[in-house]
Amino acid sequence: MTERKNYTASELLAVMSGRILKDGQIVFAGVGIPLLAATLAQGVHAPGLTILFEGGVIGPFVVPGELPPSTNEQRCTRRANMVLPITDVLLLLQRGYIDVGFMGGAQIDRYGNLNSSFIGDPDNPSIRLPGTGGGNDISSLTQMIVAMKHEKRRFVEKVDYITSPGFIDGGSSRADSGLIAGGMYRVVTDLAILSFDEKTKEMQVEALHPGVSAEEVKDNTGFDIKIGDHVARTEPPQKDELAVLRNLDPERLYTA
Amino acid sequence: MTERKNYTASELLAVMSGRILKDGQIVFAGVGIPLLAATLAQGVHAPGLTILFEGGVIGPFVVPGELPPSTNEQRCTRRANMVLPITDVLLLLQRGYIDVGFMGGAQIDRYGNLNSSFIGDPDNPSIRLPGTGGGNDISSLTQMIVAMKHEKRRFVEKVDYITSPGFIDGGSSRADSGLIAGGMYRVVTDLAILSFDEKTKEMQVEALHPGVSAEEVKDNTGFDIKIGDHVARTEPPQKDELAVLRNLDPERLYTA
């Protein structure tokens, strides 16, 4: 990265993933970067974007400086259009009302499978992670955007455990397993925007962030990742984007 | 019947069936006689009886003189403990929370099967009746009390069509068909109280109403019905029972 950057890696993540969201979409968001990015998108280019939370919330407005600690507390319901039981909000994914699921990730592999359950052998793990929450449901039932730090230990050849399915073993294996809808759409990192090959379903570089080289991405990825010769380059975060973001999280809870 | 009776056949029906209900029971009731009988029971001997209506009502108080036209209008919800969607109130039957289903009947047969759909051949009926409503669900999923006029054309050897299952073909045929719970408990008529043989599941006379002879029941039943030599006899409607009933339905909408 260049020396001149006036934003943190987390801010870059929030801005870049927020830009992918389109006006009018219905987005099932986790807390942290996804929530910030979606709220940022509402403020900048997508006023008709609707956010849903796993706790049972449709169309809330997040109050700047009062970010919710999870998707299941009353702060998530500020000025919401509707609250409903958890099972029912998750069923909206199964019915097909949701355009995008948007969450963070701890470990991802070549085919976009996510692991948030076990590091190491699940029968004898070195770390027991908190688990799927709604992650498995979201990634099974809709199109996904994942925002995460780009580190070699997080981008692995094969996850230790598929908590939230991406394209499983690539090719048609996701649909073959019975997951006939949804799938990974984009992975947004602090280095690049990643997409998946239409046929093989392997992760590839869609665009590099300002000042990031192809080498840097390869070095921070635990598998061989395809980067085209004429790969696109993203625009750096703009003043208005950063201003909205910093107003939302003045204490830098999620954007330190 | 004797000359001295000071009540109508419908009042007799309401009183006799109301007496069968026990304090603390949860009763799924239809409008008309069932609703009157259940409200009467609350007023006389079962203050802790809870009434449920198909429209989605738990524990209402019916206002005397404002009887609801069906189980699906706001009059059914007066001072209710809870209202909920139709599907959910019916699911309480499937879950097993309901002690008794209580409804009227148009046509019944030897094994307690009810028909409220077709008179004659269903493919070319002489009368198309309104259909099951929740009757099929109630009789499939809980113990039943049916209140109806005792007439030969209503008590038939075999119903033209099983809308609400009783004991199907008798014996174990109900359970064999897959209906593992519930079944007919009592049929209350203006002549007698009828029960079902434990083994054969054939309708039999449990008790005769005041002044009614065994012959009279046989003459008004379209199949050979068993009456024991020492059959019980019900007590005539009491003053307090008739007073409560007449207060509920002063215009005799359902007790003419």
Place this chain on the structure above:
Amino acid sequence: MAEGTLVTPHLELRRKTAERDRGLREKVMSLEEAASYVSDGDHVAIGGCTMSRTPTALIWALVKARRKNLKISRSIVSSEGEVLYGSGVSNHIITSWFSQGIVWGVSKVMRHHTESGKARFDEWSHMSIGLRYRAGAMGIPYMPVRSMIGSDVNARLGDEVKEVECPFTGERLIALPALNPDVALIHVQRADAYGNAQLDGLQFMDIDIAMAANRVILTTERIVSNDQIRRAPDHTRIPFFTVDAVIEVPYGSAPHECYGVYEPFFDHMDTLAAQTKADPVKGMKKYLDDFYYGPESWSDYLDLLGADALVDAGRRGRSIYND
């Protein structure tokens, strides 16, 4: 729905949903515009139950638009079913019970159309209708149930129900096919311009119908601000993104009731029952001429009901909150 397909395959259902504009946008329109959202041959689910929260104004608009061959489903069908049969808007109704109402006996109009073979009345148990909508709302193709087993209701439905075995207990159950209507017509007490609807009192099957349908047309006694909706989000029962059209129609269920706003117009219902009892064909034709084809607007229709009747029904309706 493709002709002959009982259950919409999941990917087709998703495609239809993805095509809808589900963003937060105003969608207030007239009854006439809303009627154009229903095409001849559509499966139309009707909200409410019997004489409660019937979307009468929408049905009135469909009759006036001379819509044809609609397949109708509803929890319990009352006089609106007689209107649909009588006007030729539908000759196929799927429900659990069909008559004007218990107090008026068996509907002569229903009998006339079904016994003559002019129209079809498919009978399912009440809970089965509800669970078919619910499966549709949940995005699953079937729902296991313990009802209807062993009866002729089940037998008569033939291949439209299947027997399944629980893979855990071995218990035998019936699989009900999911129902995803092409259009749902729903009347509520209040909604905002985006379609967020808040229902008071009895809910019937309306929430499941809204979630299951591929289009939802909502009439409402009044349109309130989105701010008011957001002040009590736990009272919102239907989310805006399931709704495609919002129309403000005071007395939109008349002559049926709208919980807490007005009770049924009993005298009107008595008159209708009497004239169809006398002659189901001529009686219904007169009713349609008088109240459907005659009045040019919904206001004209209300004029025909009469101010006294409107006031009386309203007084009785609001009385639920007097206790």
Place this chain on the structure above:
Amino acid sequence: MAEGTLVTPHLELRRKTAERDRGLREKVMSLEEAASYVSDGDHVAIGGCTMSRTPTALIWALVKARRKNLKISRSIVSSEGEVLYGSGVSNHIITSWFSQGIVWGVSKVMRHHTESGKARFDEWSHMSIGLRYRAGAMGIPYMPVRSMIGSDVNARLGDEVKEVECPFTGERLIALPALNPDVALIHVQRADAYGNAQLDGLQFMDIDIAMAANRVILTTERIVSNDQIRRAPDHTRIPFFTVDAVIEVPYGSAPHECYGVYEPFFDHMDTLAAQTKADPVKGMKKYLDDFYYGPESWSDYLDLLGADALVDAGRRGRSIYND
């Protein structure tokens, strides 16, 4: 539940329900009496989610009563799971996510117990947990679902999930086994003495849990009259006949939140996280000694939280209605 039986057979479920006194009767009691409704080895479902409407006071009473070997299920498990593991009340938790809360990182107490094999943490997807309760609430033995397919979450559950085929579309789905807990613990904003409960704001899975369970113990911020409940019956979410015990417990979810009444006690949660992060065993022991074994009554427990914290959490909680 019979040992080893994943799904309670229908007739057994019905028998248990029939045995309960479901009549309209008062059932107000103390926390100590209510704790006796839970037996060692029971499957106990916990209402709320993460740090919201957790029935903390009931869990506190179970810890004090030294209950053992409870099998616990919940939507998402937070610090109450650390307390259950740490106190030995449970060594088997079934949930979709288990940590104190996202902002505090991965729970060291959860890690200590699961990585050492001292305790079991069965992971299901969030919707799967919800649909298992819902199937239990509906009285069906399984629910078909399109989630969990193809993942290791599914694979690791082995025979506890089955693949089924839709008899109409041929689509492959997963069958989730119905869950009918022995006991449900639920905390609400208000209920009457009979157990009619009205919940404000987020509902989580509480309604399904109450319907599914074989016993329900309800704590409530306040007990209101049955008259008040009857004035707004469409706000009642849990009907009295599913409830076996009612206890009035102000601040019954502290240090978690109760929607509209108080927000989480964040400082308390920070302190707990810091001391278990330093040492999951000693840190948890100290927490239990200080806040569970130490105070003799729930009032003593609230005294330990401190008046300032109670007032502050209350001010933040009520602020949801300030807009």
